[in-house]
Amino acid sequence: MSKDYYKILEIERTADDKEIKRAYRKLAMKWHPDHNPGDAEAELKFKECSEAYEVLSDPQKRGIYDQYGEEGLRGQGYAGPNMGDIFSHFQDLFGGGFGGFGGFESIFGGGRAGGPVQGDHLRYDLEITLEEAVKGTSRDIVIERLETCDECQGTGAEAGSKRVQCQTCHGMGRVQMRQGMFAVQTTCPQCHGAGTKIEKPCTKCKGEGRVEKKRTVAVKIPAGVDDGSRLRLRGEGESGTQGAPSGDLYVCLAVKPHPSIKRDGLDLYTERHIHVAQAILGCEIEVETLDGKQKVSVEAGTQPGSQVRIKGAGVPKLGSNAKGDFIVVLLVDIPTKISDAERECIESFAKSQEVEFAPQKSIFQKIKEKFES
Template sequence: MAKRDYYEVLGVSRDVSAADLKKAYRRVAMKHHPDRNPGDEEAENKFKEASEAYEVLSDAQKRSAYDQFGHAGVDQSAGMGGGAGAGGFGSFSDIFGDVFGDIFGGGGRGRGGPSRGADLRYNLELSLEDAVRGTNVQIKVPTLVACDTCDGSGAKKGTSPKTCTTCGGIGQVRMQQGFFSVQQACPTCRGKGSIITDPCGSCHGQGRVEQTKKLSVKVPAGVDTGDRIRLSGEGEAGAEGGPAGDLYVEVHVKPHEIFQRDGADLYCEVPVDFVDAALGGELEVPTLDGRVKLKVPAETQTGKLFRLRSKGVTPVRGGARGDLMCRVVVETPVDLTGKQKELLKEFQATMKGGKNSPRQSSWFDGMKNFFGDMKI
């Protein structure tokens, strides 16, 4: 049975934000969770389907691949065995706690631990040559890194955070709402589970400081504008020693003075003087691999495309190398001398209308038909 579209499974649009995506998943997961529907195989399958959809769409890299290639783009990495998928259901109370935690100012299930740092994005401009061949670039990224003085704990050197006595280090407290018992973030430690009584002087208890990191980025051959390179763990450091987020390097290929890229193919315009276009000739044209000869047959017209096979781009995701498409532009001569003008007039006198200029002749015939045989 064919898989349903992940956005359809969660009932969201393709431009849904991360926050709204999470809310949509919670609604579907709560409705079909096996704890609420014991013995209901259809509900269990729908819960697994929603978990798989959320696992892919909540990951920026997987979501990008899914948006471009559908299920084929994520089938190798997405599965039903992770998180709350087929291998083990997240408990209903976990999802239920998430919803009410958000309503009452908390932040989901047990927050008694350091949180992951934010992901970062860096826009990388590349020349067409570097994008096609691949390269290594050095970048500078302003970010938050773990404080060296306190090793990211936020506490003064020689001290450590104290377990919160209000929540006992869990980061959550329970409150009674009628016949519901609802969890919310501990108001004393704000869900952290610990309190810093003697903060570090370098980071003022935050566990992180601002720093510009120098990173080396390996750009694979064949990347194009919009492609992203993920550097795991190079995002912002997590608060209080938490794991760092990721850095996403987004590629932007600068315009080229000769070539335009369309997928795996390259296009360029080749100016040809009208004598070579009429009589035929051989030209040198540029490629990314160097110059090659292009034979122009006699009577070539402007707009004629010549294909140079395998002179384009090898896509970053694999596949055959593209072609170079050369579009001929017949160039009218300028700055003519008196002698050259006389020769052209003599040449013009020898022209035999439609025989030498069939396109011009057919165009005038069309004009006559359009205006009802009006003399032009």
């Protein structure tokens, strides 16, 4: 059975990055092996929530999962939690004050030395109109992200300060923790595997080398995007540590439904009601398109559900000069009440076409049928 990562983290499918982090932090604390020694079920729960966070915190993986599920991820070569990435997320969320992480590494094996780490990717959900999706537009969005500290230029140290050997691991970057009868090596909780510590941390970023800032980012939306399209803005994610490159920003688009126009691939559809007389005799009608009102011709003898196609007035294909069509679906309205004169004309027409029809009942016949019933 396919795993529901949202259910595992106990969040809604619309959860943002902060809600995902908050949920993972809570569950990781609850199910961490250090808190549940010898509990196989807790170990399984910890693995599950780590895997869910690994997928949902990555915009690319989350996008694939949202569209195709777990099978889609496997089709892209994803085979479950990657220890290095999960350990990095865990360290970022909990720092060095969580019991040495002995249980964590005993589950996944191995460890990760400290060093430059690329910044996290970010996801931003943006709603646009159908017109914006078809024609393209530019939007400014405001995001919160970690940026390189301008006080220490990302070093995390005060001016003139230097890095000194970590006294906890003596420069090794790893410490040995004892769990019952076993000794487990794990990344040093004080220096996070670097083997050194900052002598005097920067007062602005508290030694982190990065600070959280709000930024306005211009997003250019090309013509032809669809609901669920993702735009990648390289380098607009969080800044990396120790000079590593920044992550990317993924803008996930949701197209707001239009009240009268629907999209199917590259074609746009709208419905237009016409009178039965117009369908029989033909006419010219006005329809509302994304470019304003436009006149189209209805041929005589048009049947209900017939379509009138405006060539090249649909959606442009991304990366191509091709465009779809704008299609008007004609709905023929038949009046439910007509006058005696109108009925006489229609009956005369029906007789000329040798079409059978029900004769009109007189008022006396209707009264008689009512009493008899």
